[in-house]
Amino acid sequence: MLELAILGFLAEGALPGHELRRRVSHLTGYTRPVSDGSLYPAINRLAKAGLLERRADPQAGSARYVLSLTEAGRTEMLDRLRRPADHEITDHTRFYTVLSFLSLLPDAAERHAVLRRRLQFLEEPTSFFYDGDRPVRAEEVADPYRRGMMLTARATSRAERAWIREELGEAPPETP
Known part of the structure; x- marks a missing residue:
């Protein structure tokens, strides 16, 4: 998801590395802090793959550089948005990274396909706790903290x- 965040922010415009780090950190929040030890190797991998380019920042001197997306980088970002991996649909934080840049997909049908995948996942019965194969409902949990988590x-x-239904223009399902 770090690479998608880098590509997505650079699709919005060229950025110096420190500004890119700030934006990625704000997006991922305190749950997944971005360190220099993860950001700069990711930038290097993307540059080596020809997905972004580095140029010296004329305003900051040769010690700083500006990153920008290449056409190959834009194509890669759009492909990742069109076809997120299953774990990018099911993991809340990863999905929010996809969602942050989904508007960059020019085709509404492609955006809707991603939202439909997420909706399908959200509509599957699930729980944090199980009794055998049966998902346990919050109302069945005595522990107040687990119940709070579930609610x-x-x-x-x-x-x-x-x-998602509103975005797709769909009516909510009938409740029994």
């Missing part, structure tokens, strides 16, 4: 499903 996740999932 919060349920509310978040409900809100996300409603937003």
